[in-house]
Amino acid sequence: MRTCDVAREELFVTTKVAAEAKSYDAVLQSIDESLTKMGLDFIDLVIIHSPQPWKEFREESRYYEENKQVWAALEDAYKKGKVKAIGLSNFLQDDIENILASCEIKPMVNQILAHVSNTPLELIEFCQKNDILVEAYSPIAHGAVLENAEVKVIADKYGVSVAQLCLRYDIQLGLVVIPKTANPDHMRINTELDFVISDADMELLKNAEPIQNYGEHSFFPVFGGKLK
Numbered sequence: 001m002r003t004c005d006v007a008r009e010e011l012f013v014t015t016k017v018a019a020e021a022k023s024y025d026a027v028l029q030s031i032d033e034s035l036t037k038m039g040l041d042f043i044d045l046v047i048i049h050s051p052q053p054w055k056e057f058r059e060e061s062r063y064y065e066e067n068k069q070v071w072a073a074l075e076d077a078y079k080k081g082k083v084k085a086i087g088l089s090n091f092l093q094d095d096i097e098n099i100l101a102s103c104e105i106k107p108m109v110n111q112i113l114a115h116v117s118n119t120p121l122e123l124i125e126f127c128q129k130n131d132i133l134v135e136a137y138s139p140i141a142h143g144a145v146l147e148n149a150e151v152k153v154i155a156d157k158y159g160v161s162v163a164q165l166c167l168r169y170d171i172q173l174g175l176v177v178i179p180k181t182a183n184p185d186h187m188r189i190n191t192e193l194d195f196v197i198s199d200a201d202m203e204l205l206k207n208a209e210p211i212q213n214y215g216e217h218s219f220f221p222v223f224g225g226k227l228k
Helices: 024-038 064-079 093-100 121-129 149-158 162-172 184-190 199-206
Strands: 014-017 045-048 086-089 109-113 133-137 176-178
Touching: 014 024, 024 064, 045 064, 045 109, 064 086, 064 093, 086 093, 086 133, 093 121, 109 121, 121 133, 149 162, 149 199, 162 176, 162 184, 162 199
Parallel strands: 014 045, 045 086, 086 109, 109 133, 133 176
Antiparallel strands: none
């Protein structure tokens, strides 16, 4: 990135506060360490990786008070110009409401798992009603959706790949998509989305059979796994 000859202002750098960092001081330290490691004067977006530490993800303890401290630290980093935008990741509606109840600056982003066969429509609608941009990670379900016969039939109808269909699906839901690939050809194909999915096909995709197994990635808490 340092040798790409692209102006810093044209790059959008995002980093996360670790899910386990649940105090004001820990968050400020995390941001300063990130700035130092990357040699940057500011970070474009910092998000809280999870409302709970990964070993307690989606369990009973919700860390409401701790997340208020975390958010206060992000607000202060934003006010000082260290961060240009602040947001959340993996936050459910009640987690977001907890932040909204006392914040000075509203969350700008909620980065969540949202893909064909796993689309949290109520959460997306709540975020959008509160002017929180929804960013979809793993929009191709870490590849688990690529072999879905039902989805492939719809992709073939439009003359596109399943990956392209999945990206276009999220975009039509009003989401920002962040597909991940190291393959230059895949990067190029991922930008070729000049088609429109019909309303009827969008409904089919919204109701596609949920993925039960994410293969080698199933151990991640966001895919239903549990860390020990």
